[in-house]
Amino acid sequence: MSEAEQRPTILEVQDLVVRYGSQTAVDGLSFSILRGEIFGLLGPNGAGKTTTLSVIEGLRKPDAGHAAVDGVETVHAPLAVKAKLGVQLQASSFQSELTIEQIARLYAGLYGLDLPRRQLRERLADVGLEQELAKPFKKxxxxxxxxxxxxxxxxxxPPILLLDEPTAGLDPQSRRQLWDRIERSRQAGGSILLTTHSMEEAQSxxxxxxxxxxGRLQALGAPKDLVAMHRDDPRVRAVARGDVTLEDVFIGLTGSAIRD
Known part of the structure; x- marks a missing residue:
């Protein structure tokens, strides 16, 4: 048994179905994430990514199937699931007038944490913001x-982080810093589920x-394995320019039409 196979599952999505009226947004989706794994959920606009995240977060009840975080069903114990999740959305909804110290203390309080100023400074130093304690978020x-x-x-x-387009709109330097931070979170024992439209990010x-x-699974595996597996797929060869990349595989499997 490989080392990966020995690791426990931190998130399981099984036969998930979610409908909005007559429209099926998620259609029998299944995947699992291992503890200590960085897992990318890729798909064009309208593919069902946001709906899937909503079920995982306990914000929406599925029509069929289930999702479980660290063995806890999202439908049966949504509050317990929320305590096991960290969520970063693409557009932050923090009160822009509050200082980052006030925001950090507010969220620590929501989780029942005592966060002394020294510890807060250490955490801010870890992300290069130790000098910005009194600065409003909007600044x-x-x-x-x-x-x-x-x-x-x-x-x-939390044992797992959900990151929705975490580097969207960032310059290359800021994007690489976020990548390093994500890797450090994994090295500390955490797992990460991220959505991204950047195939470079997914591959890196x-x-x-x-x-x-x-709403359906088209492919699952390590990025390099997916490239090798679909290298000779006619749909992929039709869109490839030179050596086949993960982006070629993505477009070959999901189509080249622009999605709104």
Missing amino acids: LSGGQQQRFSLMVASIHN VCDRVAIIDH
């Missing part, structure tokens, strides 16, 4: 806001990725 740069949001999402040391950061479209 931070885009990269600073993303690093701070990631710090807040992990303030209670993720141990495995799931490509979904129309």
Whole structure:
């Protein structure tokens, strides 16, 4: 048995179905994430990624199937599941007028944590924001806001982080810093589920990725394995320019039409 196979599952999504009226947004989706794994959920707009995250977060009840975080069913114990999750959305909803110290203390309080100023400074230093304690959130740069949001999402040391487009809109330097931070979170024992439209990001950061479209799983595996597996697929060869990349596999499996 390989080392990966020996690791316990931290998140399981099994035969998930979610409908909005007559429209099926998620259609029998299954995947699992191992403890200590960085897992990418990839798909074009409207593929069902956001709906899947909503079920995992306990915000929506599925029509069929289930999701469980660290063995806890999201439907049966949503509050217990929320305590095991850290969530960073693409657009942060923090009160922009509050200082980052006030925001950090507010979220620590929501999880029942006592956060002395010394410890808060240490956490801010870890993301390069130790000099910004009294600065309102709205005054931070885009990269600073993303690093701070990631710090807040992990303030209670959850076993798994859900990151929705964590580096969208960032410059290359800020993006690489976020990648390093994500890797450090994994090295500390955490697991990460991230959505991204960047195939470079998926290939650089993720141990495995799931490509979904129309709510169904199209491919699952390590990025390099998916490239090798689909290298000779006619759909992939038709869109490839030179050596086949993960982006070629993604477009070949999901189509080249622009999604709104």
